[in-house]
Amino acid sequence: MARVRHESRWYPLEPEESVLDGLLRQGVVVPHACRAGACQSCLMRAVSGDVPEAARAGLKDTLRAQGYFLACACRPAPGSELEVAGAEGLRLRARVVSLEPLSPSVLCVRLATDTPLDYRAGQYVSLVRGDGLARSYSLASLPREGVLELHVRLVPGGVMSGWLSREARVGDVLHVQGPAGNCFYVTGRPEQPLLLAGTGTGLAPLYGIARDALEAGHTGPVWLFHGARTPEGLYLGDALRALAGRHPAFHYRPCVLTGGSRDVAEGALAVLLRAECPRVAGYRAWLCGDSGLVLSLRKKLFLAGLSLKDLHADVFLPSAPRAEAAGAR
Amino acid sequence: MSTSAVEKSVYEQIGGEPAMAAAVEVFYRRVLEDGRISHFFEDVDMERQAARQKAFLTMVTGGPANYSGRDMRAGHAHLVRQGLNDTHFDAVAGHLKATLEELGVPAALVARVLSIAESARADVLNR
Missing domain, CATH: 2.40.30.10 (Translation factors)
Structure with missing residues (x-):
């Protein structure tokens, strides 16, 4: 049995139980959301003891150096002892x-x-x-x-x-x-075509990335595809059309599965994307939102010739365990 | 041919790590598009999958890889339980050959790579 010490109390862990689950089970408040090692809401700091490498996957070196780890992915070896503190300092x-x-x-x-x-x-x-x-x-x-x-x-x-x-x-x-997260624009290759695609609030990071690229002086075309089931699921259209008005290289393409109009294409996002950008080899792409769409688009773009190093994906995971009710991002 | 040229690995002769980085994209696309074997390569984490394939390509070209036969066995045991067999191995070897040819690797070097890959067959298939 492993034990975790938090605010001068010891908490035993069940076999294979994560630090997050063990602490929550015993009444300790630990912020958390995805429970899948992605959102980093459950960061904690190891004061003493060994943290398995799996609990530090994807963390920045600066966080690692300070002993931070993901409580949801931390399953200490049987018999080991770990003293932890919250991430209030961050x-x-x-x-x-x-x-x-x-x-x-x-x-x-x-x-x-x-x-x-x-x-x-x-x-x-x-x-x-x-x-x-x-x-x-x-x-x-x-x-x-x-x-x-x-x-x-x-x-x-x-x-x-x-x-x-x-x-x-x-x-x-x-x-x-x-x-x-690693979904952001890096300067360099200003003529490279950029492709941003997402569903729902996947638009949020894409809106930031597109404006960041344009402000950084990106000269190549910047395509932004926003998909939703119906027109009610789209938002920020006026701001994006205004942005396109100011930047001729910026193209905003909203699409819906049903209820298209003169301004909004009707059909699957992947189909519209292929029609507008038939040759994606050499593009840089960011995909954000619903996991099914992001994962299938990423595969399609890779197979169509886009290099993995130019392909950034941010899958929005629902919060857990109330996955049926609560969602993250 | 001088002795040193013979001793040089295919990995070194075709350009080392940058060549592997280019080869892995070609190879990965080919196996994902082959319905016979694509399910063995489907992975939510495409970066991790690409890293594995790069390690594989590095090994079969005689580059700096630290895979042992035991690692190969352990790494494929779950796939063998899912039905991985000689047909699949042959398909992967075919894509390896086509990838190297597409990148312009001379036939003699392709043959050397395929013989290294062949030597891993028993371990991959856990025989």
């Missing part, structure tokens, strides 16, 4: 600046942090409420804008999105932890 205090609906199902949440968050447009953060409730959201803002912008999908029965849409008020204080 969190920034953030005040709600505005709460505005972008569509019937998406809420724009703007936050001002006490000190600037060091991030790249397109990365994601964990939003942590006072009671420890955490969800992961992508950033739609640019660092120079100061205020952080999140696009929160209103999930039926969702705890965080429900609270944000009904109870949160301007001035409320939360914390943000992060950033994390």
